[in-house]
Amino acid sequence: MSESDQGIAILVNKHWTGYYLVPHSLPSKVVVAESFHLKPLLSDIQETHACYALFLSASEGLLAHCNGEKGQELQTFLFHEGSHSNSIHWKRLEESENFQIPHLKSHLRGRGSQDNHFKRKSGLKLFLKWIEAKIRTETGYKSLPLFVFTNEALFRAYKEISAHPQPQLSLLDPNKGVPRIETLVHQVTVQLQKNLIQQRLLATKEAEESSRHKKMIDDLVNISRAALNGKVKTLFLRDNIEVWGHLHRKSGEITFHDKQQDAQDDDILDDIACEVIRQGGEVIVLKGKDMPSQSPAAAILEI
Numbered sequence: 001m002s003e004s005d006q007g008i009a010i011l012v013n014k015h016w017t018g019y020y021l022v023p024h025s026l027p028s029k030v031v032v033a034e035s036f037h038l039k040p041l042l043s044d045i046q047e048t049h050a051c052y053a054l055f056l057s058a059s060e061g062l063l064a065h066c067n068g069e070k071g072q073e074l075q076t077f078l079f080h081e082g083s084h085s086n087s088i089h090w091k092r093l094e095e096s097e098n099f100q101i102p103h104l105k106s107h108l109r110g111r112g113s114q115d116n117h118f119k120r121k122s123g124l125k126l127f128l129k130w131i132e133a134k135i136r137t138e139t140g141y142k143s144l145p146l147f148v149f150t151n152e153a154l155f156r157a158y159k160e161i162s163a164h165p166q167p168q169l170s171l172l173d174p175n176k177g178v179p180r181i182e183t184l185v186h187q188v189t190v191q192l193q194k195n196l197i198q199q200r201l202l203a204t205k206e207a208e209e210s211s212r213h214k215k216m217i218d219d220l221v222n223i224s225r226a227a228l229n230g231k232v233k234t235l236f237l238r239d240n241i242e243v244w245g246h247l248h249r250k251s252g253e254i255t256f257h258d259k260q261q262d263a264q265d266d267d268i269l270d271d272i273a274c275e276v277i278r279q280g281g282e283v284i285v286l287k288g289k290d291m292p293s294q295s296p297a298a299a300i301l302e303i
Contacts, residue, residue: 051192053184054135054167056150056158057174058124061131063138064184071185075134079127086123088130101126128158136163145195147188150174218295220268225252226301227272230279234300237269237285241296247271269297 053071055062061077078089086101101123135141146164148155149172159167170187172179217223224247226232245256245268254268273283276299292298 049192050140051145051147051188052135052138052141053170053188054131054146054148055172055174055178055184056128056131056148056154057178058127058154060174060178061127062178063131063135064181065138066185066188069185069189071181071188073181074138077127077131077134079123081123088127090130090134092134099130125157125161129161132158132161132163145192147184147191149179149184149187216292216298216300218293218298220272220295220297221252221254223297223299224254224268224272224275226299227275227279227281228252230281231302232276232279232281232299233302235273235276235281235283236291236293236298237273237283238291238296239285239287241269243268243296272297 049066049068051066053064053066055064059079059081061075061079062073063075064071064073075090075092080087080089084102088099088101090097090099142164146162146167147170148158148167149170150158151171151174152169154174155167155169168191170191217226220243223232223235227235228249243256244258244260244265245254246265247254247268256268257265276283
C-alpha cells in the first residue's frame with residue numbers, strides 16, 4: 001500500500017487468482033498461508049466504491065472519477081457562443097483541445113428569437129455529443145456507475161445520446177456553476193450506500209421467495225457442490241462466524257473440524273465464497289437476525 005491509502009489487492013492460490021482495487025488503507029486482515037481468507041475483505045468486494053460523476057450545464061461539463069471518499073477531476077468542457085461561430089474547449093489532465101463550430105443555418109424560415117432558439121438547441125446537442133465522445137473512452141466507463149449532476153431536461157437530452165447502459169440522475173441546478181469535487185464525492189457516496197441497501201433488500205426478498213419455492217438451500221455440503229459447479233446465484237453468509245475444516249474441491253465433500261488444526265485447514269465459508277465469486281455469483285454478509293436461515297450459510301440457486 002502506498003501513502004495515498006490506495007492500492008490493489010491481488011489474491012492468488014492454487015485454485016484461482018483475482019484482484020480488485022482498494023480505496024482505503026488495508027490493515028493486516030489477510031492470513032498468508034496455503035490459502036487466503038476472503039471474508040474480512042467481502043465488505044470491500046461487495047460495495048462498489050468506484051464510479052464516475054458527470055456535471056452538465058448548457059455551457060460547462062466536468063467528469064470526475066470517484067473512489068471511496070476521494071475524487072479526481074478527469075475532464076472539463078466549456079461551450080462558448082460567439083457572434084460568428086461557437087467553440088468547445090476540452091481538457092483532460094495535461095491534454096487540451098479547442099474545436100471551432102461555424103453557426104449552423106436554421107432550416108426554418110423564421111427569424112429572430114425562433115432562429116436563435118434553434119441555434120442554441122443545435123449547439124447544445126452538439127456539445128453533449130462532444131462530451132459523450134470524450135468520456136466514453138475512459139476505462140470502465142460502461143461498467144462503472146455513472147451519476148449525472150444536472151436538471152431533468154439536460155439529463156433527458158444527454159441520456160438520448162449516451163452509450164452508458166444506465167446513467168443515474170442526481171438533481172442539481174446547473175445554473176449555480178460547477179460544484180466542488182468534494183461535493184460530488186459526498187453525494188455519490190450517499191447514493192451508492194442507498195443503492196447497496198436497496199440491492200440487499202431485494203436479495204433478501206428473493207431469498208424468502210426462493211425458500212418458499214424450494215430454490216434456496218442451507219446445507220453446507222450441498223452449497224459447496226453447487227458453488228463448485230457454478231450453480232449459486234447468491235450466497236448469504238452469517239457475520240462473525242467461522243466453520244473450520246477442509247473442502248474437497250473434486251467431490252464437494254467437507255471434512256469439519258471444531259477449530260483450525262493446521263495450515264491446510266480453512267474457514268469453509270471462505271472457500272465457498274471464493275468459489276461463488278470466481279463463478280460470477282454474488283456474496284452477501286448479513287447479521288444473524290437478517291439471515292434467511294439459521295444455518296451459517298444459505299444459497300439461492302440459478303434456475
